[in-house]
Amino acid sequence: xxxxxxxxxxxxxxxxxxxxxxxxxxxxxxxxxxxxxxxxxxxxxxxxxxxxxxxxxxxxxxxxxxxxxxxxxxxxxxxxxxxxxxxxxxxxxxxxxxxxxxxxxxxxxxxxxxxxxxxxxxxxxxxxxxxxxxxxxxxxxxxxxxxxxxxxxxxxxxxxxxxxxxxxxxxxxxxxxxxxxxxxxxxxxxxxxxxxxxxxxxxxxxxxxxxxxxxxxxxxxxxxxxxxxxxxxxxxxxxxxxxxxxxxxxxxxxxxxxxxxxxxxxxxxxxxxxxxxxxxxxxxxxxxxxxxxxxxxxxxxxxxxxxxxxxxxxxxxxxxxxxxxxxxxxxxxxxxxxxxxxxxxxxxxxxxxxxxxxxxxxxxxxxxxxxxxxxxxxxxxxxxxxxxxxxxxxxxxxxxxxxxxxxxxxxxxxxxxxxxxxxxxxxxxxxxxxxxxxxxxxxxxxxxxxxxxxxxxxxxxxxxxxxxxxxxxxxxx
Numbered sequence: 358x359x360x361x362x363x364x365x366x367x368x369x370x371x372x373x374x375x376x377x378x379x380x381x382x383x384x385x386x387x388x389x390x391x392x393x394x395x396x397x398x399x400x401x402x403x404x405x406x407x408x409x410x411x412x413x414x415x416x417x418x419x420x421x422x423x424x425x426x427x428x429x430x431x432x433x434x435x436x437x438x439x440x441x442x443x444x445x446x447x448x449x450x451x452x453x454x455x456x457x458x459x460x461x462x463x464x465x466x467x468x469x470x471x472x473x474x475x476x477x478x479x480x481x482x483x484x485x486x487x488x489x490x491x492x493x494x495x496x497x498x499x500x501x502x503x504x505x506x507x508x509x510x511x512x513x514x515x516x517x518x519x520x521x522x523x524x525x526x527x528x529x530x531x532x533x534x535x536x537x538x539x540x541x542x543x544x545x546x547x548x549x550x551x552x553x554x555x556x557x558x559x560x561x562x563x564x565x566x567x568x569x570x571x572x573x574x575x576x577x578x579x580x581x582x583x584x585x586x587x588x589x590x591x592x593x594x595x596x597x598x599x600x601x602x603x604x605x606x607x608x609x610x611x612x613x614x615x616x617x618x619x620x621x622x623x624x625x626x627x628x629x630x631x632x633x634x635x636x637x638x639x640x641x642x643x644x645x646x647x648x649x650x651x652x653x654x655x656x657x658x659x660x661x662x663x664x665x666x667x668x669x670x671x672x673x674x675x676x677x678x679x680x681x682x683x684x685x686x687x688x689x690x691x692x693x694x695x696x697x698x699x700x701x702x703x704x705x706x707x708x709x710x711x712x713x714x715x716x717x718x719x720x721x722x723x724x725x726x727x728x729x730x731x732x733x734x735x736x737x738x739x740x741x742x743x744x745x746x747x748x749x750x751x752x753x754x755x756x757x758x759x760x761x762x763x764x765x766x767x768x769x770x771x772x773x774x775x776x777x778x779x780x781x782x783x784x785x786x787x788x789x790x791x792x793x794x795x796x797x798x799x800x801x802x803x804x805x806x807x808x809x810x811x812x813x814x815x816x817x818x819x820x821x822x823x824x825x826x827x828x829x830x831x832x833x834x
Contacts, residue, residue, distance in 0.1 A: 358401040360610045361564055361826065368398065369614065376618060377544050384541050388515045391538075391618070395520035399483070402524075406482040409447060414517045416443050417492045421499045421506035421513075433500060440496040444489045451481055453685045484524030486682060490649055492517055495531035497653055504532050512538035521614040525607045525831040527625040527645035534622070542619035551798065552616030554812075558797050559609025561815050566783050567602030568824025569776055570595040577770060578746055581756045585767040589760045596746045597739045598780060601630065603830045604643070609795055628791045630738070631716050633730035635699040636709035638738060646682070650675050665705070672704055673697045683745070688753055692744040699737055715792055779822060 358364050372394045380386040400407050420440045427433050495516075498504040507513050516535045522528075577584055577592030584592070608625035615622045629641035639647055658671045673694075680693020703709040716731065717723040723731065743760075747753035790796035800808045 358398050388511045388538055391515040395518035395523060398520040399523055402483050409482055410518055413492050414514050417496050418510055418513050420496050424499050425506040437500045444493050448485055448489045451485055487526050487528055490528050498531055521611040522622060525829055527608055527623050528649055529622060537620050548616050552613040554797055555609045555613030555795050557815055558795055559606040562602040562606030564823045565818055567599045567606060568827045570599035571827045572825055574599050581759055583768055585765050585769055586760050586763045588769050593739050593743050597742050600830055607829050624794050628787055630735055631731055631791055632734050633712040633716060633727060634703055634734055636703050637712040638734055668704060672700060687750050688744045688747050692741055695741045
């Protein structure tokens with residue numbers, strides 16, 4: 358079920374009414390309703406894969422229970438590794454089986470030996486990377502004794518399958534989200550208003566910005582050899598705004614929807630395209646994944662405690678694994694490697710924690726130094742996104758070749774006049790709201806009539822300039 362679909366427009370009010378007006382006085386029934394609603398939400402796509410979520414839930418709930426009663430270190434490690442192998446085993450099979458088989462075959466062919474191999478017609482379950490990491494956070498934190506294992510199966514099942522963030526995050530930690538299912542929740546009007554505001558802004562980012570940019574990014578990338586270099590630059594820029602509007606828009610809708618039900622999810626994006634270096638970009642982009650890798654991979658590998666050699670090694674591991682997490686394609690691995698190379702000069706000079714404050718804090722516009730830093734970081738990011746968007750490594754390199762050496766007399770693409778203005782409006786609103794959790798969060802500081810003008814304006818833009826419906830990009834991850 359898509360957030361930007363008529364199905365969800367019916368589904369959400371029905372669940373909301375049942376949650377607050379029928380089951381308000383019974384916490385267990387509220388949690389049970391969330392489980393049922395979440396399974397309906399996910400099963401709307403393909404009910405067969407509900408068994409995967411249920412099995413993962415049962416495994417990790419059982420592992421948590423066993424860890425609670427087990428004090429022997431060796432046995433606790435066994436239980437932890439069962440959870441890791443089961444969860445990553447399912448993820449590896451559905452997401453990476455064909456990739457490894459094809460890569461293995463191509464490696465032998467490269468050395469002149471042909472081998473026969475068979476791939477499988479595997480359907481990738483939507484959101485498997487997200488809920489797998491979410492359940493792993495539970496067993497790892499219980500193992501480390503950072504979290505008391507739950508004995509409430511319904512609450513745990515609701516945590517694993519919570520429908521607002523089930524298929525594309527944010528990847529919530531058990532330490533943050535799970536305890537919220539234990540506490541009685543009461544409806545708060547002001548919180549709900551902020552939630553609706555965030556949903557509206559998320560829908561604008563997805564439907565107006567991302568979907569419109571996607572149309573032209575797809576046209577250009579799918580036929581790049583027939584366009585001139587300036588059009589190829591536009592293609593890369595359109596994808597840059599598409600993936601941000603698409604993914605951060607999903608996160609906004611997810612977080613806003615959670616607010617309607619009395620839950621607080623972590624911020625997943627913090628205006629990353631206003632970053633002054635790559636380190637700052639990665640502190641602001643897909644925060645739930647970046648911090649997950651930091652806490653559960655980077656730090657266990659030694660983090661920054663060792664010498665520079667260890668820091669460099671761990672940094673490259675994190676970026677390569679992050680690339681691989683995104684998909685079974687060498688393009689994602691190269692994208693991760695490229696970002697690691699961007700990050701390396703900052704790390705070697707110990708400059709990776711310089712820009713931790715808000716850009717142009719307390720000012721309307723950045724100074725010249727900040728502007729140049731933002732433009733440089735943005736250009737590097739746009740270039741890396743070419744590999745992320747390309748269908749294959751050869752496609753990416755050919756795109757870049759035509760970008761720098763293409764025929765200037767080749768065809769250009771006609772872009773609707775309204776699209777640049779929509780992008781400028783989007784960038785302006787994001788810039789003005791960059792100190793908030795999302796761009797239009799703090800509208801209470803402006804007069805009421807201006808707030809309502811903005812609300813109606815955004816709704817009007819949704820109807821007038823909605824792009825061709827596109828599936829959320831991160832559903833495939």
